[in-house]
Amino acid sequence: MHSEKVREILDKNGRLSSPVPDLSDDSDLYSAGLTSLATVSVMLALEDEFDIEIPDNMLSRKTFESISSIVETVNELAE
Amino acid sequence: MMKPLCQKGLDKDEFSALIKQVHEIGKTVILPAAADVDSEARFPKEGIDALKEAKLLSAYVPADLGGMELNITQLAKVCEILGQYCGSTAMVYAMHQVLVACLVHHSLGDGYFRRYLKELVEEQRLIASATTEVGISGDLRSSICAVNVEGDRFTLNKQAPVISYGEDADDLMVTCRRSEDASAGDQLHVLLKKGDFELEHTFSWDTMGFRGTCSDGYNITSSGHVQQIFPEPFSEILSEAMHPSAHILWGSLWIGIATDAVNKARSYVRSAARKNPEGAQVSSLRLAEVATTLQEMRHNMYVSVKNYQEILEAGDSAAISNFGFAIQINNLKLSCSELMVDIVGRSLLICGLSGYRNDSEYSLSRHIRDSYGAALMVNNDRIRGHNATMLTVHREG
Ligand SMILES: Cc1cc2nc3c(=O)[nH]c(=O)nc-3n(C[C@H](O)[C@H](O)[C@H](O)COP(=O)(O)OP(=O)(O)OC[C@H]3O[C@@H](n4cnc5c(N)ncnc54)[C@H](O)[C@@H]3O)c2cc1C
Numbered sequence: 001m002h003s004e005k006v007r008e009i010l011d012k013n014g015r016l017s018s019p020v021p022d023l024s025d026d027s028d029l030y031s032a033g034l035t036s037l038a039t040v041s042v043m044l045a046l047e048d049e050f051d052i053e054i055p056d057n058m059l060s061r062k063t064f065e066s067i068s069s070i071v072e073t074v075n076e077l078a079e
Numbered sequence: 080m081m082k083p084l085c086q087k088g089l090d091k092d093e094f095s096a097l098i099k100q101v102h103e104i105g106k107t108v109i110l111p112a113a114a115d116v117d118s119e120a121r122f123p124k125e126g127i128d129a130l131k132e133a134k135l136l137s138a139y140v141p142a143d144l145g146g147m148e149l150n151i152t153q154l155a156k157v158c159e160i161l162g163q164y165c166g167s168t169a170m171v172y173a174m175h176q177v178l179v180a181c182l183v184h185h186s187l188g189d190g191y192f193r194r195y196l197k198e199l200v201e202e203q204r205l206i207a208s209a210t211t212e213v214g215i216s217g218d219l220r221s222s223i224c225a226v227n228v229e230g231d232r233f234t235l236n237k238q239a240p241v242i243s244y245g246e247d248a249d250d251l252m253v254t255c256r257r258s259e260d261a262s263a264g265d266q267l268h269v270l271l272k273k274g275d276f277e278l279e280h281t282f283s284w285d286t287m288g289f290r291g292t293c294s295d296g297y298n299i300t301s302s303g304h305v306q307q308i309f310p311e312p313f314s315e316i317l318s319e320a321m322h323p324s325a326h327i328l329w330g331s332l333w334i335g336i337a338t339d340a341v342n343k344a345r346s347y348v349r350s351a352a353r354k355n356p357e358g359a360q361v362s363s364l365r366l367a368e369v370a371t372t373l374q375e376m377r378h379n380m381y382v383s384v385k386n387y388q389e390i391l392e393a394g395d396s397a398a399i400s401n402f403g404f405a406i407q408i409n410n411l412k413l414s415c416s417e418l419m420v421d422i423v424g425r426s427l428l429i430c431g432l433s434g435y436r437n438d439s440e441y442s443l444s445r446h447i448r449d450s451y452g453a454a455l456m457v458n459n460d461r462i463r464g465h466n467a468t469m470l471t472v473h474r475e476g
Contacts, residue, residue, distance in 0.1 A: 017262035030314055033262035035220065036468060043472050056475050059402040061318065 013041040025068040052077040088150035105164035113165035116291035126168040131203035145200035155331040162335020166449035167291025169332035178206040180324040191306040207248035213238035221263040225256035240296040266313035276301035288448035330415035340426035376418040416453035
């Protein structure tokens with residue numbers, strides 16, 4: 001359900017080399033150009049938007065590998 | 080994705096015998112050549128040959144493929160000992176082992192790479208690395224060059240300004256983009272075997288230190304079979320194997336260099352005390368001081384190696400790709416590279432002019448020049464920048 005917002009945030013903060021509308025929910029974001037620096041901007045934007053705190057144990061590559069994994073994380077934290 | 084890989088390691092007795100053997104090679108082969116390797120900026124052939132003879136190039140390869148199957152703690156110890164005899168020889172050895180670690184942790188599920196590792200064991204093949212690229216410099220996570228796949232063959236060309244022992248290596252591991260239209264960070268790791276590649280010399284290596292690593296620059300032209308391309312993205316190989324093992328093994332040999340500097344200071348103080356029992360008090364206090372710093376450097380290493388080994392044993396890929404672990408491994412490199420300069424510098428103050436001379440048994444010239452290279456092997460400010468980024472969101476100290 002948060003998929004649209006997540007896409008918006010990625011579009012604004014992800015500095016991806018492929019346009020976000022071209023990506024499927026399961027596309028690999030690292031292949032699409034997501035860097036660790038951009039991951040941090042995305043993370044901060046997600047925390048603001050959904051009023052969540054992403055805990056340290058979720059700060060890993062896996063959490064940000066695709067739109068669906070980000071949405072899953074947000075769903076879990078924004079109960 | 081990494082699988083649990085319990086490098087079981089040698090048992091205590093076998094490992095002490097190995098350590099004795101490494102010291103023996105250090106004393107009889109590596110140390111006698113160290114000054115010449117340094118002044119001539121030449122490849123430490125006799126040292127590397129002796130390590131091949133002892134089958135130490137495959138020290139990290141699992142036993143079922145014929146290797147010695149040291150665990151990471153034991154491998155780090157070998158690097159540390161080598162560092163006490165010659166920084167360049169130790170650095171060549173450590174850089175090779177970082178690439179072996181990438182193979183061991185990321186390619187064992189694949190028939191081609193398993194066969195390659197067996198060959199590496201049998202022939203004691205030496206592997207060099209080309210990550211740095213003209214136009215990108217030291218940013219490991221970006222490439223300009225791309226692998227070009229047609230059918231089951233590929234071509235790959237790269238302008239590499241620094242390839243340590245490129246001319247003396249058998250094989251080469253190269254980073255590149257997945258394809259011509261991939262983004263800079265969408266990288267793969269490719270193994271090039273002797274015969275697959277040609278090197279056109281572009282830059283020479285006449286540097287302050289680590290002169291024997293012969294890290295000249297080359298334009299690489301290559302072609303090969305697609306099976307030589309690692310199945311996993313380079314970003315995963317980097318975070319799970321290359322990044323931790325490089326910082327651990329480099330740091331360990333830097334500890335070896337620092338240890339040798341402190342040993343020289345110690346024997347200087349002892350000899351001064353013998354000559355003049357009243358006069359040596361200040362330098363012995365300085366020695367006590369620098370020994371504390373050396374212990375800090377060592378202990379920092381032990382904690383990080385232990386942590387990495389536990390993660391490897393558990394096959395915990397969540398822990399390994401977590402920011403907390405990456406920050407720790409970066410801090411280890413920052414701290415070891417800076418402490419080495421500090422420790423060697425303070426040892427010089429103790430040895431005084433005898434340490435400053437090139438022709439004295441207490442000479443620290445090579446140690447000092449080597450020590451300044453550590454901060455540049457992936458520039459410390461770049462690494463600090465990564466930590467600064469991760470620390471914006473990572474909460475626990
Ligand atoms: C002994 C030795 C052996 C080596 N062997 C090899 C080898 O075998 N294979 C290989 O591929 N490479 C090798 N290298 C190269 C090494 O990996 C680095 O690429 C290189 O040392 C970085 O040099 P640098 O500090 O000039 O470059 P850079 O990393 O490009 O840094 C240049 C400047 O940019 C600054 N900077 C910091 N952060 C950033 C940023 N985010 N973006 C841009 N600039 C930034 C740095 O502070 C620095 O002032 C070796 C280096 C040494 C010293």
